[in-house]
Amino acid sequence: RHKFWETQPVGQFKDVGDSSLPEGPIEQPTPLSEVKQEPYNLPALYEWITCDLATDEMCGEVYNLLTHNYVEDDENMFRFNYSKEFLQWALRPPGHYKSWHIGVRVKSSKKLVAFITGVPARVRVRDEVVTMAEVNFLCVHKKLRSKRLAPVMIKEVTRRVHLENIWQAAYTAGVVIPTPIATCQYWHRSLNPKKLIDVGFSRLGPRMTMNRTIRLYKLPESPVTPGFRKMELRDVPAVTRLLRGYLSQFAVATDFNEDDVEHWLLPKENVVDGYVVESPLTHEVTDFCSFYTLPSSILGNPTYSTLKAAYSYYNVATKTPLLQLMNDALIIAKSKDYDVFNALDVMENESFLKELKFGPGDGKLHYYLYNYRLRQPIKPSELGLVLL
Ligand code: YNC
Ligand code: MG
Known part of the structure; x- marks a missing residue:
């Protein structure tokens, strides 16, 4: 076969x-x-x-x-x-x-x-x-x-x-080929529901009007967590420590050092965004979230040519609840005019997806290793690896 x-x-x-x-x-x-x-x-x-x-x-x-x-x-x-x-x-x-x-x-x-x-x-x-x-x-x-x-x-x-x-x-x-180590699902959080519905990305729910839908997905103007700010070069050591500590719990995960973090997580305009929470009292960096920017061409729509999508990348919450941290990520993405925020059900993402009004996508994403055997497939929640 x-x-x-x-x-x-x-x-x-x-x-x-x-x-x-x-x-x-x-x-x-x-x-x-x-x-x-x-x-x-x-x-x-x-x-x-x-x-x-x-x-x-x-x-x-x-x-x-x-x-x-x-x-x-x-x-x-x-x-x-x-x-x-x-x-x-x-x-x-x-x-x-x-x-x-x-x-x-x-x-x-x-x-x-x-x-x-x-x-x-x-x-x-x-x-x-x-x-x-x-x-x-x-x-x-x-x-x-x-x-x-x-x-x-x-x-x-x-x-x-x-x-x-x-x-x-x-x-x-x-596609499914021999043999997935994990099978994950994308979830989508509407930021611009009107456009998503107009281009056929999503549909108006049963018994929902456009106005009710817009209200459902409304977000505050700016992040709510005190000390939430853009990641800077000086944060690389602290973010590396946070990430290494967090990723150690997963069966399969990226092993990041400071050089990797500087490359993969330091903000780069329209490519990757990283935010930290710096405690206003101790100035300690306690939490981190990130997303990358991957637009999609909209094929054959007379009005719109691109969908601006943010993809959840690596997130670590030690003091701020993960739910609140990710809500702040949604707020930032909305303020930067993204249409949708996507996340896989990897790491601890399941803990916020439903509550933050993500809906399940169709289609799966399968993870594979070449020349490395696992006895059993692992659950998405055992994966600490996000590929682009
Ligand atoms: C795929 N996505 O099963 P069998 S993802 C791996 N990944 O082989 P043909 C794939 N294999 O089943 P086409 C695959 N898609 O007979 C198909 N295959 O054993 C297998 N699409 O080849 C398929 N990009 O040339 C079959 O198929 C064989 O002309 C058929 O070309 C496929 O980047 C493709 O989805 C995907 O451009 C190039 O459809 C084409 O259809 C296409 O007759 C749109 O191929 C774009 C698209 C795939 C995105 C991706 C990850 C790729 C991983 C590749 C495997 C890496 C292995 C590790 C290598 C390093 C090892 C070390 C050390
Ligand atoms: Mg071919």
């Missing part, structure tokens, strides 16, 4: 729950000299390129491919529209490898028709911190679908990850 995935070192469906198999790496590393030194073969009309995302030109080509060919919802009403600034942030973290930003072009026209990326990350699985590749942005041009190009893209990124002596990966997808 999965001609490609059945050949890969991933948990296979037939092995789920088999407690005679150990947890951990499925295959052992091989000496680097035994890693294939040449790229995999592509159909003759195409060639591999390594994308230099530091250049505006290359970044623009990738942006155009993804804008027209990347992930859509099941009804093909919306398509992710990652910005160029976001792509540079997502793909150039500390220690990134340029060789893991892989494109495929048509030889004759030089047109970019496929893409896949990895970035290095430390992911803790139970007690073990494993250096992995986080693989993302797999995209094949709509006109080249179902030609088995995706397996070649995946094998090539795997080869280039192996060349850096890294043997595991983490990734998420909307």
Whole structure:
């Protein structure tokens, strides 16, 4: 049934729950000299390129491919529209490898028709911190679908990850392949209900009028928590301590150091937002919340072309109730003109979703590990990992 995935070192469906198999790496590393030194073969009309995302030109080509060919919802009403600034942030973290930003072009026209990326990350699985590749942005041009190009893209990124002596990966997808370590759900909190209804993102509830709906989702003008402010560079050590302490409770979680926190959580306009609560009395940083910005193109609507969405990222509450902290995040997002605030049911998010008027989305997000077996899938609430 999965001609490609059945050949890969991933948990296979037939092995789920088999407690005679150990947890951990499925295959052992091989000496680097035994890693294939040449790229995999592509159909003759195409060639591999390594994308230099530091250049505006290359970044623009990738942006155009993804804008027209990347992930859509099941009804093909919306398509992710990652910005160029976001792509540079997502793909150039500390220690990134340029060789893991892989494109495929048509030889004759030089047109970019496929893409896949990895970035290095430390992911803790139970007690073990494993250096992995986080693989993302797999995209094949709509006109080249179902030609088995995706397996070649995946094998090539795997080869280039192996060349850096890294043997595991983490990734998420909307499709089910062998074998999810967790299956999560997106929840959506309307900030601009009128627009969301107009574009078909949401529907007017039964016995609801537009005015009642607008009132239902109304939020205060500004955050309510005393000491709530934008995160600054000087907060990096405190935020790192908070995050490390918080994430230690989850079965699978990111292992952040200060350099990672500076890159991934320090606010970057229209890319990532981070806020702290600094105690007005002690000036101690006690809480932290963050979201990233990922608009979607609205396909075929005469009035609106983009949906401005915020996605909950990492949040840590030690003094402020998590519910209040996230309500403040909603208030900030609303004040910055986002239309919707999305969150997965990972970490402790279930504790605030219903109360803060998030509604469940359709479609699931599956989490995967490459070459690392878990005996059983874990619950979303055991995941402390958010991929972009
Ligand atoms: C997917 N999303 O099952 P089997 S998520 C992984 N992730 O293989 P073809 C996928 N595998 O089942 P198409 C996948 N989607 O026969 C499909 N597959 O074993 C598998 N969409 O290939 C599929 N982006 O080329 C099947 O399919 C085989 O032309 C079929 O191309 C697929 O970034 C795709 O949703 C997704 O652009 C490129 O549909 C195309 O349809 C497309 O005939 C819109 O492929 C955009 C989209 C996916 C977003 C993402 C995470 C990707 C993870 C990839 C796996 C990484 C493994 C770790 C590598 C490093 C290892 C180390 C160390
Ligand atoms: Mg294909």
